Amino acid sequence: MATMEIRSASKNYGTIRVLDDINLDIGDGEFIVLVGPSGCGKSTLLRMIAGLEEITGGEIRIDDKVMNALPPKARDIAMVFQSYALYPHMSVADNMSYSLRLRKTDKPTIAEKVGAASAKLGLDALLERKPKALSGGQRQRVAMGRAIVRQPKAFLFDEPLSNLDARLREHMRAEIRKLHRELGATSIYVTHDQVEAMTLADRIVAMHGGHIQQVGTPLELYDRPANLFVAGFIGSPGMNFLKGDIADRSLHLRDGRTVALPAEMPATMGEATLGIRPEHVVLSPAGEAGLETTVDLVEPTGHGIILHLTLAGTVFKVLTHDRRWLEPGSSVGVSFPAEALHLFNAEGVRV
Amino acid sequence: MTATPIPTTYRRPLRQRLAVTLEPWLYCAPVLILITSVMLVPLILGVSYAFRDIQLLNPFSGGFVGLEHFKALGQDDAFLRALRNTLWWTGASVFFQLAFGLILALLLNVPFTGRGLAQALVFLPWAVPTFLAGLNWAWLFNPVIGPIPHWLAALGLMDEPSNILADPSIAMWGPILAATWWGIPFFAITLLAALQSIPKDLYEAASIDGASPIQRFFSITLPYLAPVIAITVLLRTVWVANFADLIIVMTNGGPADRTQTVASYIFTQAFKRLDFGYASAVALVLLALLLAYSMVILVFRQKLSNRDK
Numbered sequence: 001m002a003t004m005e006i007r008s009a010s011k012n013y014g015t016i017r018v019l020d021d022i023n024l025d026i027g028d029g030e031f032i033v034l035v036g037p038s039g040c041g042k043s044t045l046l047r048m049i050a051g052l053e054e055i056t057g058g059e060i061r062i063d064d065k066v067m068n069a070l071p072p073k074a075r076d077i078a079m080v081f082q083s084y085a086l087y088p089h090m091s092v093a094d095n096m097s098y099s100l101r102l103r104k105t106d107k108p109t110i111a112e113k114v115g116a117a118s119a120k121l122g123l124d125a126l127l128e129r130k131p132k133a134l135s136g137g138q139r140q141r142v143a144m145g146r147a148i149v150r151q152p153k154a155f156l157f158d159e160p161l162s163n164l165d166a167r168l169r170e171h172m173r174a175e176i177r178k179l180h181r182e183l184g185a186t187s188i189y190v191t192h193d194q195v196e197a198m199t200l201a202d203r204i205v206a207m208h209g210g211h212i213q214q215v216g217t218p219l220e221l222y223d224r225p226a227n228l229f230v231a232g233f234i235g236s237p238g239m240n241f242l243k244g245d246i247a248d249r250s251l252h253l254r255d256g257r258t259v260a261l262p263a264e265m266p267a268t269m270g271e272a273t274l275g276i277r278p279e280h281v282v283l284s285p286a287g288e289a290g291l292e293t294t295v296d297l298v299e300p301t302g303h304g305i306i307l308h309l310t311l312a313g314t315v316f317k318v319l320t321h322d323r324r325w326l327e328p329g330s331s332v333g334v335s336f337p338a339e340a341l342h343l344f345n346a347e348g349v350r351v
Numbered sequence: 352m353t354a355t356p357i358p359t360t361y362r363r364p365l366r367q368r369l370a371v372t373l374e375p376w377l378y379c380a381p382v383l384i385l386i387t388s389v390m391l392v393p394l395i396l397g398v399s400y401a402f403r404d405i406q407l408l409n410p411f412s413g414g415f416v417g418l419e420h421f422k423a424l425g426q427d428d429a430f431l432r433a434l435r436n437t438l439w440w441t442g443a444s445v446f447f448q449l450a451f452g453l454i455l456a457l458l459l460n461v462p463f464t465g466r467g468l469a470q471a472l473v474f475l476p477w478a479v480p481t482f483l484a485g486l487n488w489a490w491l492f493n494p495v496i497g498p499i500p501h502w503l504a505a506l507g508l509m510d511e512p513s514n515i516l517a518d519p520s521i522a523m524w525g526p527i528l529a530a531t532w533w534g535i536p537f538f539a540i541t542l543l544a545a546l547q548s549i550p551k552d553l554y555e556a557a558s559i560d561g562a563s564p565i566q567r568f569f570s571i572t573l574p575y576l577a578p579v580i581a582i583t584v585l586l587r588t589v590w591v592a593n594f595a596d597l598i599i600v601m602t603n604g605g606p607a608d609r610t611q612t613v614a615s616y617i618f619t620q621a622f623k624r625l626d627f628g629y630a631s632a633v634a635l636v637l638l639a640l641l642l643a644y645s646m647v648i649l650v651f652r653q654k655l656s657n658r659d660k
Contacts, residue, residue, distance in 0.1 A: 052555050073561035085552035089574040098570070099560035146560070 002063045002153035002186050003028050004049070009058035011044055018044055019210045022058070029184045031177075035197035036207035036233070042190045043158055045207075049188065050079050050156050062153060078147035079156040082163065084139045086131040086146075093118075093127040096145045103150075117145045120179070137168045144176075148183065157189040161196065173199055194234050198222070206230045228348035231275050237306055237317045239342070240281070242274045244312070253312040257291055262338035271346040278306065278319040280340035283332050290335030295328050309334065400631035407625035420632035429608055430633065433616040440523060440530075440612050441592045445584060447531040448591075452538020453576075459539065460546045470543075477536035485600030488529035492516050492601075516602050519609040526598045526610055530591065538583060545579040546572070581655070585648045589641050613637045 004026040011019040019041040026032050034042040047053040049060055051072035060067045067075055078099075086095050093114055094101075100110045118124050121141045131139055140160060147155055157176075161169045177200055180187055191197055197204050198218040206213040206221060206229070214226040218234075225231035231239045242259065244251040249267045250258040251274050259274065261267075286292050293316070297308035307318040307325060311334070318334065325332055343351045363371075376383075401420055406412040424430050459470055476484070492515050494500040500512035516525045549572065557567045595614035598604060604611035604619055611619070613633060621630035 050555075050559060052558075072555075072559045077559065079556070079559050081552045081556060083550065083552050085550065085556035087553065087557075087571065087574075090570075098557070098562075102561045102566060146556075150560075 004154065004186065004188075005059075005061040005064075006045075006049075007059040007061070009045070009048065009060055010056050011041070011048060011053065012056045017210060019048075019056075022212055024205060024212065024215065026186060026188070029186055031180050031187045031189065031200060031202045032205060033189045033191060033197040033201035033203075034205045034207060035191055035194055036213075038192055040207040041210045042192075042205075042207050046079075046156050046158055046188060046190045049154075050077060051075050076153045077156055078150065078152040078154075079158065080143045080147050080160045082159040084131075084143040084160075084163075086139055086142055088131055091128050091130060092123060092134070092142050092145075095131065095142055096149050098146070099150045113149045114145075117149045120148070120182075121145050136164050137172065140164060140172060144179070148179070152185070154186040154188065157187065159191055160189075162191075162193070169196075176200065195236065198234070204234075206233060208233075224350070225275075225342065226350050228273060228275070228344050231342055231344070231350075235277055237278050237319065239275045239277050240311075240316050241314070242276075242312060242316075243314075244272065244274070245270055246272050255312045257312070259291070259336065261343075262341065265341070265343050266351065269345065269351070272351070273344040273348070275342035275344060276336050276340055278317040280337060281318045281320075282335045282337060283307075283318060283320055283322065283325060284335065286331035286333055288333055290333035292331060292333050294331050295325055298326055298328055300326075307332075397631060398635060400628050401635045403628050405626070405628040405631075407627065412628075416628070420629050421636075423629070424632060424636065429611065430613075430616060432608055433611045433613045436523065436610065437592055437612040437614070440527060440598075440610075441588055443523075443527045444530040444534065444591045445587050447527070448534035448538050448587065449580065449584060451531065452535045453542055453580075455535060455539040456542035456546055457572075459543055473539060474536045476533050477540075479533070481533065481594075481596040482600055484529060484533050485526075485597045488525065488532070488597075489516065489601045492525050516610075517606055519606045522602055522606055522609050526601050529597050529601060530594070533597070534587065534591070537587065541579060541583050542576060545576050549575045577655075578652075581648070581652050585645060585652075589645065592637070592641060 004024075006022050006024040006026075009019065009022040010017065022045060024032075034045060036042050044053055048055050049067075051067065051070060051074075055068050062075060062077070087098065090098065096114050096117060097110045100113065105113075114127070115124075118127055121144060123138070123141055123145055126134065126138060126142075131142065134142065140163075143160065160176075161172050164172060173196060176189075189196075189200060201218055203215060204218055204221050205215050208229045214221060214230045216224075221230055221234045225234060225239075228241070232241070242251065242253060244253045244259075246252070246261065246266065246269045249263075249265075250260045251272065252258050261274075282290070284290055291311060293309045293311050295307050296310055296315075299306040299308070304319050304321050305323065305326065307320060309316045309318060309332070316334070345351050402415060402417060404412045404414050404416045404419070455473060459466065459473065463469075479487075491497040491499050494512040494514055500509060500514065503509040504512045516522050553571050554567055557571055562570060592612075593614050595612065595618050598610055598612060598615045599618055602610040604615045614637065617630045617633050617637070620626050620633060
């Protein structure tokens with residue numbers, strides 16, 4: 001159980017700056033997800049917290065204690081690796097008790113703690129097995145068991161589910177969430193999967209290019225993305241963007257057509273980008289309402305249909321549950337409810 | 352009663368049947384002939400020498416003597432001493448080669464500037480012909496031209512600069528040192544390759560679990576290297592036990608047979624005393640001992656890997 005503060009932390013590899021001026025406060029027991037595309041620095045930040053990477057500048061504090069110069073073992077954190085990093089020559093029980101044995105914990109306590117952790121994770125029948133005799137999901141559980149036996153101040157997860165198949169990932173996601181609710185330990189979870197981020201996090205930290213783009217609850221990021229990057233990264237399929245100039249309370253698209261803007265948006269501001277999520281677009285028969293366009297491609301996903309349209313020269317996706325527009329080549333009208341519009345200025349910042 | 356027709360079984364002509372029977376053998380013939388002529392014939396001939404009296408200096412020798420050579424061996428003190436020396440020479444050489452090879456591999460596994468060059472240089476002794484290596488070390492130990500005795504004397508380890516190789520009580524250390532120098536690269540190469548295959552996250556996970564560098568070495572590095580160490584030690588032991596070049600060049604088995612190993616004893620018997628029959632018998636005993644040793648190690652290894660499953 002711990003609070004964590006990251007104060008203008010930065011990381012350089014040689015002359016290349018991969019993390020710049022990172023500031024983040026993490027509350028006791030919070031589940032934080034660092035999300036972003038590969039190369040955004042999220043794993044580096046996690047490894048800096050763990051003590052596996054040096055901190056070039058700034059400070060990382062756990063429970064008000066500066067961690068910068070401390071080795072990993074002095075930080076009292078546990079980490080679950082993407083590759084699980086189980087010790088191959090140790091049995092499941094030995095893997096889980098390794099940290100306790102290093103601390104010279106007495107045997108009854110070790111047995112009790114390993115027993116409790118394995119019961120929680122359903123590993124009781126596997127305790128004597130070697131990691132190579134386990135399936136991917138079981139290894140994942142052992143890695144988690146190894147983390148929870150010693151009751152650390154914080155858990156760090158480095159893309160722990162990316163080696164599992166989709167079904168198992170969904171299952172483990174729910175288990176991690178449940179485990180967090182039971183243990184209540186501060187957790188930091190790194191992923192590139194925005195669905196994982198949305199479902200797991202108390203708060204999401206969206207990262208891009210070594211900078212934090214936005215920090216907020218999953219729904220805050222979904223409803224009010226701070227900039228074009230967050231808007232495009234959160235949500236699936238991604239948000240549609242229409243570029244144009246704003247004048248006379250409407251957006252003038254590149255193809256000359258216009259989209260009327262609601263009253264609370266600026267009447268004139270020059271170049272801008274209008275964003276709308278595929279699931280918020282309203283479809284109507286051609287000629288009745290909205291901008292007219294044709295359906296290029298239809299992707300039925302079962303619970304809905306994703307239509308690919310072309311609007312003002314760019315691909316425009318619509319998620320609908322109405323099966324009327326299944327035919328590629330048919331004409332449709334698209335219109336945008338005022339409350340679903342997101343406006344970004346020329347620098348990509350939300351207006 | 353009507354006559355039953357005589358059953359006619361069709362039989363192929365003899366030549367055709369012969370061809371069918373021979374066909375697979377003909378396909379195998381090239382490799383069978385090759386193996387027999389290249390491997391089996393020399394082996395059988397060599398083994399047969401052990402049961403014959405073959406002395407180059409005796410024109411009337413060549414007859415079959417049965418187990419005479421082996422009986423003589425049992426009473427041959429020189430052979431028994433050579434057997435003890437072999438144990439000592441092989442054990443010490445392999446142990447030091449492994450120990451220093453492992454240390455070298457661990458050092459070379461740490462990134463530093465000029466590592467590529469250092470790796471290339473370290474593996475150089477491996478490329479030196481053993482004959483040259485032996486001569487080189489013999490000269491280094493020689494107080495007339497070599498520096499080592501003078502250094503040892505200066506350090507107070509020796510009363511006066513004298514030749515280690517001439518002192519019966521410590522002469523064996525000369526060839527052991529040379530063999531260690533020459534054999535370190537073999538262990539360093541194989542162990543370095545094994546070290547580089549250990550996933551880095553294991554060390555990271557262990558350091559987060561609270562393991563010190565020494566604990567990480569014993570709980571990750573060593574278990575990972577164990578199978579490689581087992582197989583290289585097996586190979587190396589057989590190799591070193593059979594390895595007479597350095598001893599022949601440096602001490603020729605002397606002084607007073609103190610550095611005579613079984614391998615060098617075979618060489619001495621065959622090419623100094625020119626008694627090929629007796630040398631063959633000694634060689635056969637060495638072969639049997641090494642085979643037995645290999646079997647033990649292989650069974651041991653099998654047991655170890657079975658326990659892992």
